[in-house]
Amino acid sequence: MKIRFYNAKILTMPKDRKFLLIKGELWVVGNQIAYIGDKTDKDSGEIIWDREIDARGNVLMPGFKNAHTHTAMTFLRSYADDLPLYEWLHEKVFPKEALLTHEDIYHLCKLGIMEYLTSGITSNFDMYFAPLPAAKASADCGFRTVFTSGLNDFCQSLPEVEELYRTINGMGGLTSFFVGFHAEYTTSLKLMEGISDLAEKLKSAVWFHNSETASEVEDCKKRYGRTPTELAEDLGMYRYGGGGYHCVYFSDRDFEIFRKRGLTAVTNPASNLKLASGIAPVKRFSDENINVAIGTDGPASNNCLDMFREMFLVSGLAKAKEKDASCMSADEVLYMATAGGARAMGLLDCDCLAEGKTADLIMIDLDQPNMQPDNHFVKNIVYSGSKQNVKLTMVNGKILYEDQKFYIGAEKEEVYRLANEIIGRMRE
16 A cells, blocks of 8 residues: 655654654555655655545654553453452452453454554553464454463463464564563462573563562562562573563662663553552653553553553653652653553564654544644643544554544454453353
8 A cells, every 4th residue: 555644744753752743744655654754855746646645734653552451351341440459360350361262352352452543552562361362363453463471370381482472473564472471479480480491592572560569579579589570680581671561669679670681661550550559660760761661451450541541640640759740751751652662562663753664653633622722742642632632543554543433354343242242241
């Protein structure tokens, strides 16, 4: 496909993490951005366009990268709420997940992908106990997903993780896979040692839920005399990078390890608030030049897969935690939600809008009351933006969502019906 966007405001990002606005055109040829500019230096007269889109002064920007998800948990949205984390997991979530089939997971992931698209999310970083049906759902929808394993003492095995690594990384350009495990508190030392050996064998980054609650950290210290981060470092897990999800309760040594190893902290503010887990020290991560990405977590703990809400919370909670209204700028938060996530997920070919980059982009509708007046476009997106402003979402050069319509090879009514049927079956 050859698609020309014109009359656009194009949000680009140079190396200093500051966003710039260019007025003009953006051309997509195949799955790549072929041109960005005002057209004074370019002639498109010989190009036969499949489609020409008048942006009408709206903003084109990089798609959001949702850096921590459990997509198939859409079936538990608003089902297992208002409980502490351990009780929520062991009494509500795990028993219902045990009833899922691979076909269920496939359909539930389509529902999640639809919600990602409405929020301007062009890729997600997913952890689940059965990644293959989730990977198939992403591939069938044309959506980009990076996976990691949810290995623990109750599901998956080291040979299975290795097979998943080879299979999903071999499926094509829309899916990839990193080695990982669920968390220290669900995984034996022997399995964690095996994960470290497997990461060395495959030269893979390692990811896991890390220091989400104070009790998790204290219990780990009682078991091993170390924090989860220190344990992972001592086991040699970080030789090829990676990071952690949540990262709420960090010691000075934890920060040192993340900085030295070039790891990423993925913050999940809405989920951590809803489960009363705490507020991540995002400002300190940023001050110490540790990459920060943003994730929604799963739809059973959030319950909304909305990057706009996450961005506002990242900034607002940092300001409240530090008692400093100037400690976290809108530009920095938008970087976390786009390029920061891309760096965490190994998606450096679609981290920003530039010629030669992969065309994962969104159009933000400025013709909405919450986007006016146009005093500062980045601050409007971070502080007052919402899903209603997402007019178009493109992944890999293909428009998957536009003007509240989905182009993913499935009818939304059927996706909704199947999701309700799945959870309905479990209530019987």
